[in-house]
Amino acid sequence: xxxxxxxxxxxxxxPNPKSPSDYSLKEVHHEWNDGGAYALLGPSGCGKTxxxxxxxxxxxxxxxxxxxxxxxVTNLSTQERNIAQVFQFPVIYDTMTVYDxxxxxxxxxxxxxxxxxxxxxxxxxxxxxxxxAKKTARGLTADQKQKISLGRGLVRSDVSAILxxxxxxxxxxxxxxxxxxxxxxxxxxxxxTMVYVTHDQTEAxxxxxKVVVMYDGEIVQIGTPAELFEKPKHTFxxxxxxxxxxxxxxxxxxxxxxxxxDGSVSLGFAPKIAAGARTELGIRPEFVRLGRExxxxxxxxxxxxxxxxxxxASFAGRPLAxxxxxxxxxxxxxxxxxxxxxxxxxxxxxxxxxxx
Amino acid sequence: MEKTWNNKAWxxxxxxxxxxxxxxxxxxxxxVNYSVQDTFGNNAFFWAGTDWFTDxxxxxxxxxxxxxxxxxxxxxxxxxxxxxxxxxxxMPKKGLGVxxxxxxMALPLLIPWNVVGTIWQVFGRTDIGLLGYSLTALxxxxxxxxxxxxxxxxxxxxxxxxWTSLVVLLxxxxxxxxxDAYYQAAKIDGASGWSVFRYIQLPKMKRVLLIAFLLRFxxxxxxxxxxxxxxxxGPGNSTTFLSIDLVKMAVGQFDLGPAAALSIIYFLIIxxxxxxxxxxxxxxxxxx
Numbered sequence: 001x002x003x004x005x006x007x008x009x010x011x012x013x014x015p016n017p018k019s020p021s022d023y024s025l026k027e028v029h030h031e032w033n034d035g036g037a038y039a040l041l042g043p044s045g046c047g048k049t050x051x052x053x054x055x056x057x058x059x060x061x062x063x064x065x066x067x068x069x070x071x072x073v074t075n076l077s078t079q080e081r082n083i084a085q086v087f088q089f090p091v092i093y094d095t096m097t098v099y100d101x102x103x104x105x106x107x108x109x110x111x112x113x114x115x116x117x118x119x120x121x122x123x124x125x126x127x128x129x130x131x132x133a134k135k136t137a138r139g140l141t142a143d144q145k146q147k148i149s150l151g152r153g154l155v156r157s158d159v160s161a162i163l164x165x166x167x168x169x170x171x172x173x174x175x176x177x178x179x180x181x182x183x184x185x186x187x188x189x190x191x192x193t194m195v196y197v198t199h200d201q202t203e204a205x206x207x208x209x210k211v212v213v214m215y216d217g218e219i220v221q222i223g224t225p226a227e228l229f230e231k232p233k234h235t236f237x238x239x240x241x242x243x244x245x246x247x248x249x250x251x252x253x254x255x256x257x258x259x260x261x262d263g264s265v266s267l268g269f270a271p272k273i274a275a276g277a278r279t280e281l282g283i284r285p286e287f288v289r290l291g292r293e294x295x296x297x298x299x300x301x302x303x304x305x306x307x308x309x310x311x312x313a314s315f316a317g318r319p320l321a322x323x324x325x326x327x328x329x330x331x332x333x334x335x336x337x338x339x340x341x342x343x344x345x346x347x348x349x350x351x352x353x354x355x356x
Numbered sequence: 357m358e359k360t361w362n363n364k365a366w367x368x369x370x371x372x373x374x375x376x377x378x379x380x381x382x383x384x385x386x387x388v389n390y391s392v393q394d395t396f397g398n399n400a401f402f403w404a405g406t407d408w409f410t411d412x413x414x415x416x417x418x419x420x421x422x423x424x425x426x427x428x429x430x431x432x433x434x435x436x437x438x439x440x441x442x443x444x445x446x447m448p449k450k451g452l453g454v455x456x457x458x459x460x461m462a463l464p465l466l467i468p469w470n471v472v473g474t475i476w477q478v479f480g481r482t483d484i485g486l487l488g489y490s491l492t493a494l495x496x497x498x499x500x501x502x503x504x505x506x507x508x509x510x511x512x513x514x515x516x517x518x519w520t521s522l523v524v525l526l527x528x529x530x531x532x533x534x535x536d537a538y539y540q541a542a543k544i545d546g547a548s549g550w551s552v553f554r555y556i557q558l559p560k561m562k563r564v565l566l567i568a569f570l571l572r573f574x575x576x577x578x579x580x581x582x583x584x585x586x587x588x589x590g591p592g593n594s595t596t597f598l599s600i601d602l603v604k605m606a607v608g609q610f611d612l613g614p615a616a617a618l619s620i621i622y623f624l625i626i627x628x629x630x631x632x633x634x635x636x637x638x639x640x641x642x643x644x
Binding site for chain 1: 535537538540541543544545546547548550555556559
């Protein structure tokens, strides 16, 4: 287990990067706690896998250092870093039996055979393939193969960290849920430092203590699921986390008053905003109240998703989503108010708080 | 449910049947026809039954040539398959080196077989050939014309030079189809270079290796042009393979009956050995 420190990391795939856009991974400077469960969340191509491969040592960063427990490992190989990694698509050694597949990482490290047997049997039970242990891994289904990949990642007890690169993509939804819970339990039980890459917010939010949201090669926010939900640091986080995502409306800000075009709201504070910055107001659909008072909206569509209704409306010429309880009525002349505590103000897409 | 039968569909495959008949079946049947008859001038044919087959199977000439064929194919396969794998493993995977290597590898395959024979025939000559002259100058007693061992070495090196590329290209195709994730996972699992080869690369190359093995076996077992040009079957009969013997018999001596019988036996041997190799190699694959 290790505390992972990322010091001013940057990475570019091409040679001689000049402008910031040449970097697939823009500067990352963070420290991840020993035994933490982190999820790297972001859309495809945002640099999640790049960052993960840099941590595991499959990729050398163009700039910066990686420290495990304060020790510089930047120039060490994957083996020397003692990392386990599980990939998006199943990698199995198909001439070996299921048992040998799981024993492979241990035997390569000359772990005594009785210890190998103990660990492998334990993992076999966990992934539910004990009855196939002596069969070759060839001919298994995709999710069984991925369970073997997962098992090979978990079989070593002495790893610095276990990294998962979208490991559950090929697994069917029910099994996904089961495996995720097992990973979570393992994490609690053994306290591995785990880093989990995904583009699925549910996966990230349920797995991790801390979610690292990445966007366009940058870490935009690291926070608990609640922090990401309530106080997204960047409009991208607001939009990416939550379903539907946060409403982001162009706003003119004058002191503590926000002018939204078809109405205005007042804040309990006056955000400090640099002159000329593009300002926006962000409000989650859950905190928009639809009633007979407030600012006028026109409703375009109502989606009933069971216990809730999602109202798609148009406000000041912009689309706006509102989440309502199933039983609540939609008035004939709809108006909206915002829950003042849930309003976030953004200047050039970054959040400006009262404390700023 | 009633199935509709429409026998008109047979007409669709008729063109192919005709083509195959003319290109393979009819010539083969002609050979069968000759193999059971004795011919003299004036197109006079006499029924010979299985005489030619028994004669052939009892002749030392046949067994000697067959033994030479088996030894030659065995040596060729033992050299070309491992060498091809080693070269393929060491070929660059990306960059400018890839097209350069591929073209260099493909070159010997593009040369007509009799030209390959001529190249080596000249190359090995002790009076004007680069190889033969250099070896003689270095004090090596090399002469493929009258030394049996030298003749064999020359033929084997020539075949290796000519055909190893085929094995290389097939193996390389198998290797580049392995996703990067396998190598990354192997690194994570702490696998040694040998383990990567044994558990990742070799299994992934298995199918193409089977093809390479069969092609090289069949081709080397049927080898005719190159030894004919280089050694003409000599010195003595030391490099007379079945194919060369067959031509001597059919075209040189005009013994059509025995030649036809030998052709059929030759064909059946290749068919049988290929089938055995194929079955053995695919069976070991299916075992679980």
